[in-house]
Amino acid sequence: MSIFLKSVFVINYLKESLLYLVFVFFLTGVLIFLGLFVGQKWRSEWAKLTAFECGFDSLSSARNPFSLRFFLLALLFLVFDVEIILLFPYIFSVVILWVKMSQFSKMMCFLFLVVLVVGLFHELNEGTLDWKFD
Structure with missing residues (x-):
């Protein structure tokens, strides 16, 4: 009888953990879709496309005088x-x-x-x- 009760508890535990796992995957999918939908990849400004190099223009000469x-x-x-x-x-x-x-x-x-x-x-x-x- 006790083996039957333990197996029932294990089955209930597996069902509950599967439910939590499905919820986590669903929430992750919703957040990824929301990030792709709301993200602004369409904005292509020149300042956002260049690398930030300590306030200096990265495409200028490296021989500029530095104080x-x-x-x-x-x-x-x-x-x-x-x-x-x-x-x-x-x-x-x-x-x-x-x-x-x-x-x-x-x-x-x-x-x-x-x-x-x-x-x-x-x-x-x-x-x-x-x-x-x-």
Whole structure:
């Protein structure tokens, strides 16, 4: 008797899973048809057909002058961004563990902040952050 009940449960489970599978395939078909029907493949503008190459025309000459100021600013952004990310754990450790921190770790964190500030003043003095046009 128990084998009969188990086979009935298995058959019901298979029917239910088949119903879910049919529903998923139906929904997938409806969404694919809707995407093909609503999609705008008929629009052929020249800007949409060209590849985007960092704001430059991909079909122009590669020998156009590129401002070194943009490159330096991007490089500085990356360096200072990484340093800011390294600064977050220091801030949390100071807030939570200032009393328990050793003098060596306090001095290393202070030295890290000094290097950050000296680097920023060096970049300001060098004129990398000034946006005066030549």
